[in-house]
Amino acid sequence: MTGSSLSSGTGPPPLDAGLIAAGQPLYDVHCASCHGIDGTGAEGWKTPNADGTYPPPPHDSTGHTWHHSDRQLVGLIANGSDFAQSRMPAFGDRLSTGEIEAILEYIKTWWGPEERAAQWEITQQEA
Numbered sequence: 001m002t003g004s005s006l007s008s009g010t011g012p013p014p015l016d017a018g019l020i021a022a023g024q025p026l027y028d029v030h031c032a033s034c035h036g037i038d039g040t041g042a043e044g045w046k047t048p049n050a051d052g053t054y055p056p057p058p059h060d061s062t063g064h065t066w067h068h069s070d071r072q073l074v075g076l077i078a079n080g081s082d083f084a085q086s087r088m089p090a091f092g093d094r095l096s097t098g099e100i101e102a103i104l105e106y107i108k109t110w111w112g113p114e115e116r117a118a119q120w121e122i123t124q125q126e127a
């Protein structure tokens with residue numbers, strides 16, 4: 001959150017401290033049980049379970065959450081995954097879009113500058 005806005009004008013904006021503060025407790029309650037309190041996911045998350053489902057992936061730089069645009073991620077969290085055998089619950093009946101956006105802002109604190117910049121690009125391209 002120390003990036004200078006004077007440098008280029010094309011990088012991601014600083015994360016919103018208010019949104020992060022709102023998102024953290026929501027993440028801890030709704031998401032941490034599967035994705036880990038620090039977003040590190042389940043060990044061996046790339047290997048399917050015996051029933052064809054997948055363990056919860058990490059949300060930090062080692063995962064691929066940052067490969068998706070903001071719109072895709074908010075939609076996935078609200079509606080669940082489009083993977084038929086997913087264990088990822090849909091949260092649209094429990095969380096407002098604003099709450100989901102706050103959780104996403106908190107998740108972004110786990111990304112390094114490169115992941116943040118890449119995900120910002122993907123989000124901008126889609127806008």
Ligand code: HEC
Pocket residue numbers: 027030031032033034035053054055056057063064065066068073076077081082083085086087088089091103
């Ligand atoms: C019951 C366990 C569980 C809970 C609780 C849960 N998830 Fe998930 N989540 C999963 C699983 C399993 C996947 C793997 C994808 C699949 O199976 O479709 C996943 C996938 C995801 C993805 C896609 C990641 C990627 O790399 O594409 C996002 C984003 C996500 N979860 C966010 C959340 C958020 C935010 C919360 C809390 C509001 C949450 N999840 C709560 C189990 C869970």
